[in-house]
Amino acid sequence: MFKFFKKSKKNEDENIKEDIQKEEVEEENKYEEGLEEKELDKSDESNNGSEIEGKKEDFFTKLKKGLSKTRQGVTEKIDSILKSYGKIDDDLFDELEEVLITADVGVNTTMEVIDNLKKQAKEQKIKEANDIRELLKEEIEGTLKKVEDSKIDRKLNIDPSPAIILVVGVNGAGKTTTIGKMAWNLKQEGKKVLIAAGDTFRAAAIEQLEEWANRADVNLVAHKEGADPAAVIYDGIQAAKARKSDVLICDTAGRLHNKKNLMNELNKIFRVVEREYPEASKEVLLVVDATTGQNAILQAKVFKEVCDITGVVLTKLDGTAKGGVVIALQSELNVPVKLIGVGEGIDDLQPFDTKSFIEALIG
């Protein structure tokens, strides 16, 4: 074949440019230099225990509230469908299929769930539409169970100290905000938290994280815009060691998973963590926007390959009428959803719980 075939997509060409721009400032092995640490010493005494109590109490209400839109969306639709059908027939299954798909459950998962539902209904000789609700619930639960059964803990893997949490994801998913919330939560639990500003690319990303560090009242390690992100993480690790921090949380720049160079950059960061902090408990969190459709699965797959994600944070669940992407993520990927974001406030981060999620989803 003639050589005017190039083994590169236009996209990658652009990536290379981008990469050059991002790495222009990079100076390998100068991790010690340019450390421009921002000490944000604030009194530790400002938070009292009652707040923590209050938070724990209303977890379920919060969750329900966070998912209330979801609840109305899916449950009501299923209800009205089941009511409008006396007997089971193909149209009923079609409509149920529609409900799941419109909830971003995912085409594959939906087809699987509906097929199983049909089979079960036939085997158990179920005739009444109303009797199918329990089956549907079991089916969805079963799908989620795949992860449950493999005994993956939904708790963050941060014990014993020291621990490092690497936060990754596509652009605008909610990484930086999640870090702010997480830092606050961990601090409430009495942990000594340090944050590293690994997004040196996006405009004012460092300032944004700085503000969150202020709010959460924790320290921040940051370089200047344009610095090598791996160097920032390296410095973060050294600082965490020196101060005996319990948890180091690392922000990273948003990156689309199909951009090879940016994914390589992430892999480099990941390797720095592995190499420099082998003694630390590791958590790699992929932050996914709950309004994302089918692309969420692709994201999770690629990020898993590149930096071995150990958990997913699903953000903006307060906005979507759905949240079905949880099911798609759990069933098609062996990584548990660990936390959910239900707002822009500092206490709007909640642990994810399969049972209450399904309760809230299907009722």
Place this chain on the structure above:
Amino acid sequence: MVFESLSEKLQNALGKLKGRGKLTEKDVDLAMREVKLALLEADVNFKVVKKFIKDVKERAVGSEVMESLTPGQQVVKIVNEELTSLMGEKESKLEFSSTPPTVVLMCGLQGAGKTTTAGKLANLLKKQNKRPLLVACDVYRPAAIKQLQVVGEKVDVPVFSMGDKNNPVDIAKAAVEHGKRNGNDLIIIDTAGRLHIDENLMDELEGIKNGVNPNEILLVVDSMTGQDAVTVAETFNDRLGITGVVLTKLDGDARGGAALSIRSVTGKPIKYVGMGEKLDELRSFHPDRMASRILGMGDVLSLIEKAEESFDAKKAMELEKKIRSQQFTFDDFLDQLDQMKNLGPLDQILGMIPGVNSKQLKNLNVDEKEIVKIEAIIKSMTKEERNDPSIINSSRRKRIAQGSGTSVPEVNRLLKQFKETKKMMKRFTDVEKTMKKKGKLGLPFF
């Protein structure tokens, strides 16, 4: 890619159907199931899909299958045409006010890309001799103002801000006054991300709208958005009467079905697409490209059509004969290069040929510079040399290299490749023969 492309699926579903004639209801039903799944996998809203399928079905049943197409390709053609027309106008531009300044209001969900797009827009229009002013009305998100300021600095456009202690409605009003005083003929207002269900913040947007009467209200939507895109777009449109949509992060690999959903529920045009994080990566929208992207099949169909138009049938026949008898010369090759230039991306032409695995071709791209070089080399050959490359000895090579501004190794490479290609063409013509027997499209190439 996880998803098998629609054309491949339809090829599988309808491939068995031989012969031509009209599309039967059964063909169409079979095809529509695949089309439906493809659209759903691309995140097109379920309701939109349903309606679309119904419309297309009506048009497709009983329609004549074109001579040169298989039934599967015929369905793709109809689906693609319908989708493209649904997608709306090509390149709708911004409406500029007859009495400057033109005011553009950006709105959308959290993290969609409003601030970045505001910067990109300022950058783009500045190049068209506008004098933009960026306005920081996100008083909520940490460092949102600072972000816009950094963006403004990068594109060298002033940013108006009143800090985060003022009401966004007041800031917007003051900004317009400021812009008028300072000769800014374009005012781009960045607002905080908000959920469509957040009544207070939606009220605030309405307040800004009433306060400054924007000429354009652009809804910024992440192309990765799922089924909910419909509700979001509907709500923003109902509350504000948006004038257009910007689809961001299209440099990703999401199929972008949200575009279709939004278009069909709001009827508003997609004015721009974001193709990267950098501030010059804003492009105009091409409905045909978007349709193909949603269907997951590149520009296959438009290429089929272009191929039909631009291939001179007689020439093609002659060429075929030549290929068969291995009489193919550099002149023919030059001809082919010309035709190819009218056709578009070579990888997709190859991808159209049934049996050629489109996945393997994904990463191939035609290097235009190489083509120019090849052309130059061939044009530096004499008539005789083009007809019979075997006479090209080393002194001729040197002359050709000099004449074409290339080097001898480059000339050598072309000669070698030409020889190999001739061999390969023989193999392809064999494939082609079998394809012809099956009644499938057989395009000559090279």
